[in-house]
Amino acid sequence: MTVEPSKNPLVARLRLLTGLSDTELKAVEDACSNVSRLPADTNVIREGDPADRVHVLLDGWAYRYRDLADGRRQIVALLLPGDVCDLDALYARRLPYGVSTVTRCRVAALTHPTLLELTSAQVGISRALTWLAIAENMVLTEWNVCLGRRSAREHLAHLLCELLVRLSIVGRAEPNGYDIPLSQEKLAEVLGLTSVHVNRTLQGLRASQLIKLESQRLTILDWPALKAAADFRSAYLQAGSSHAISG
């Protein structure tokens, strides 16, 4: 049985990294049929919302964030096409974070019963869910390292590297650059810095001839040097190809 290449970026990721069968991939694709379009800069879900469905980002950029009482905000995940916005909704009564769009987005909603049915029918899909959670884990772990031990310059360079690899996996990047719709303010909320310092750090990377960044377009001028500045290893983003997880 052959299936023509899907436009669904989640399917693309699962095909590339997990070895799911065509039948299972088709089932995932079918499950993503309830699609809605959201404008830029709007809430997908708010912190504390009841968790009765899971959202898959099909197109556009979004982010997961937590706000503190005094207004400080930390972005805890950048969501790209093919990412699940709120996996925790599977087991949490209410979500401990909010999700908002950066650009216009297409989002598929999968209800709890739909997912139960899917995972019961095919073990591979159940394993794919575990894989998705673990893939997120690895990104979160790397962010922990960046936030805890890396300088602003290293951290920013690392983020730009991570985004290149993740976007490439779902066909949203060219070899030497990509469109990045984040303001310096948003970058600051990701990096745990102020936008002022992000600005200066960005200038540092530009001055070193590592990157060019203008009008929301990042060009990587020296990939080896950027990777070195970040101490970046891409392995953690590409795990899964080793063991097939199909049922």
Next chain:
Amino acid sequence: MTVEPSKNPLVARLRLLTGLSDTELKAVEDACSNVSRLPADTNVIREGDPADRVHVLLDGWAYRYRDLADGRRQIVALLLPGDVCDLDALYARRLPYGVSTVTRCRVAALTHPTLLELTSAQVGISRALTWLAIAENMVLTEWNVCLGRRSAREHLAHLLCELLVRLSIVGRAEPNGYDIPLSQEKLAEVLGLTSVHVNRTLQGLRASQLIKLESQRLTILDWPALKAAADFRSAYLQAGSSHAISG
């Protein structure tokens, strides 16, 4: 069918938080029969080790860490009884981090085939794996917030709160305190600070009459005030009780 209360802290966690059936809990317990004992301060796995099995911590404290080229180290997870040390081993060829013991530990090793068999036979166990990954996710997310946006004092207070709740779930804490075998150096590696600053921050919490900490024993003198100082909400650690995930 009734099962007498298990000494296995992973079973305790799954029973309390996920609603797995007794049969499934028994299967998990049986799978943890290959136990080894490790002395304090030794490697469970090293960064880059081949990932052919998964380790479950049955007793003692351990931690997951990443080292940078110049010697900086970030601890990316504190592992308590009932925690899985290296879930990523399920899908990664090599582990992107190391795991070491803090105290003497008892650790169960589950080989890849064992796990495949378990998850194929019982959907509930497959879902439990996803739940475990998501539970880790929530902790990692909260650490991101702490590292990115909270002050040293808030962060330290938050960690002490988190540990009380997590230890309580597996019966390793009293209502107002617990044994904490971490040196200030280790705390610093968790918090992304220096041990000097951890020392001063700890003194601040003592001076405010929030905690007492001597000879590896933490006593919480004012739980509401400590929670307030940390802006701590325990919900993220107790998710799962809402939806049963049994197969």
Next chain:
DNA sequence: CGAAGTGTTGAAGGGTTTCAAGCATAGTGG
């Protein structure tokens, strides 16, 4: 008793924040 690890303290330095202002760009309405 000496050695090693852990906790404590002081003083100086640095990376990042804060505050404040100025500039550019894009969209809006008169």
Next chain:
DNA sequence: CCACTATGCTTGAAACCCTTCAACACTTCG
């Protein structure tokens, strides 16, 4: 077409949290 406004980017100077370096005290243990 041109104010006018809003938003984001840039820059400077001062302040602050945390680090660095260095020294000393305490405990444990061979």
